[in-house]
Amino acid sequence: MIKTIASAITMMALFATPAAAEVKTMTEQGFSTLHAADVLAKPEDVWKRLLAPKDWWNPSHSWSGSTEGFYIDPQAGGCFCELFQEKDKDGKIVTKGSVEHMRVIFAQPAKVLRMRGSLGPLQAEAVTGTLTVAMEPLKSGAGTRVSFSYVVGGYMRFKTADIGPAVDAVLREQFDRMIKPLGKVVGNESGDAPDTDKKKEAKPDVEPPVKTETESLEKRTGLDEVVEAIEPEPKVGKPEAVEPDTGETAEQPE
Known part of the structure; x- marks a missing residue:
């Protein structure tokens, strides 16, 4: 069992090689990591694999030294937990303790599993x-x-520059171990995560109204130019000269 913070961070640092460092963002307050791949399996098969962490989580990154007691309860409030199990004198498996790794806060089978911890x-x-x-x-x-x-944030006694790459490396290892038997799609890996908040554009039920010539012109040129095009301002030319009115009556020729 990992007994101290120092020994835990030392274990995590063993995997913090420069090649594995893929921290996406980092500040003094926290950091975020991302690992993504395209696999040959269906979402339902990925989901099934995900919910059996004892089959893919590395025992070296457990508290008990074994993943036999690992499980995920895939519902809101459910636990991603580890049981400390031992054999008694009769060879029967008994639980001697437990630890919560994370708590499920969102579960949508074969689509999204979000956990906090x-x-x-x-x-x-x-x-x-x-x-x-x-x-x-x-x-x-x-x-x-x-x-x-x-995504990690809050106060901690570690420097994010040290702990970020270490955590990232460990998660990368678990990610690779989980997807390994599923098979990667060759030449089709972008490193982007699926957009879980994507909203599909709804198609209108009725045909859009036909735009008038004025509306079309407005879209192309802007409102000011539309007004100018429809009601052009009169051109101002040089005014004709007007003789001043002196009040005197001009003499008419006889």
Whole structure:
């Protein structure tokens, strides 16, 4: 079992190689990481794999040294937890403790699983982390875009420049282990996460009204130019000379 923050961060730092550092954003208050790939499996198969963390989470990053007690309850309020299990003298598995890694706050099967929690050594700090696991069918129908997006913020005694890449490296490892048996789509990986908040544009039920010539002109040139085009200002030329009125009557010729 990991007993101290120091030993936990040392374990995480073992994987913090420059090649693995893919932190997306970082400030003194927090950081965010993102890992995404296109896999050959259907979203339903990715979801099933995701909900069995004992099969893909690395035991080296557990508190008990084993992932046999790992599970995710995929509903709001559900737990991504780890049970400390041992065999008693009769060889029966008994639970001797437990730890909560994260808490489920959003669950939509085969689409999105969002959990909140501070992983590893972050658990002892005044920070919160939100992990969004998203799945979206590829437009080609060849598989699924899957991603891990983890956002961390708050007060902690670690420097984000140190802990950010370490956490990112560990999540990258777990992400790779989860998708490995699903098979990657070759040459079709962008690194972007599925847009879980995307709103589809609704098509109008009726035909749009026909625009008048004035409206079309307004769209092309702007309101001022429309007014000028429809009601052009009169051109101002040089005024004709007018002789002043002196009040005297001009003499008429006899």
